[in-house]
Amino acid sequence: MRSVLVANPKGGAGKTTLATNLSGYFAGKGLAVTVCDLDRQQSSLRWMAFRNPELPPISGYYAGSQLVASLPKEPDWVIVDAPAGLQGYKLNDYLRAADKVLIPLVPSVFDMAATEDFLNSIRSEIRARRQSVGIVAMRVDPRTRAAAMLEEFLQHFDIPIVAYLRNTQTYVNVAAAGATVFDPPRARHRRDVEQWQPILDWLHEE
16 A cells, blocks of 8 residues: 655645545556545545546545544555644654655745745654655646746755646536546546646656
8 A cells, every 4th residue: 555645734725636636547547546534624525425436436534533543554545635734743643654745835925834834844754755745836837937936935845846737627627526637538638637747757756
């Protein structure tokens, strides 16, 4: 079993978008995938309730405040959708258990300010395996001033930007059907699938 923690202390950063689409990718490869939803709103599980049973199956459960001992060992991949405000010993426990940590971050002054302490905590906690943490810049074009501002901000933390995902209604539309950009018809989502490739490559790195 390999696990990916998707975390950011600020609500609306795109955690569930990353978690659900990651699960859709691995499920589409014929792998056993479980989504561990830590958020009281249970957004990932609500998304799964709309999923067409003809699509590649994804299992999931609400973990609440349980610790990492509850992570299942049977699936090929476990995607942990963390709640806003995850911090302290709970955050540290999940950081230790996760093989990879993805942090969605919107390049706005408010989002970056809300994430600064969180990034410092992560940098201190997993100093020995810094390569296991990556940023996904959400709803931004890498050629814009906003992207440059985000890159400058992240220089202080030595955490790389793994990929940039564009600002599009595609994710909203597929989520409404319990689907992902990796589900059929993939041709319709080719541009977005291409933007995910750096994330997928990074996840498979040892």
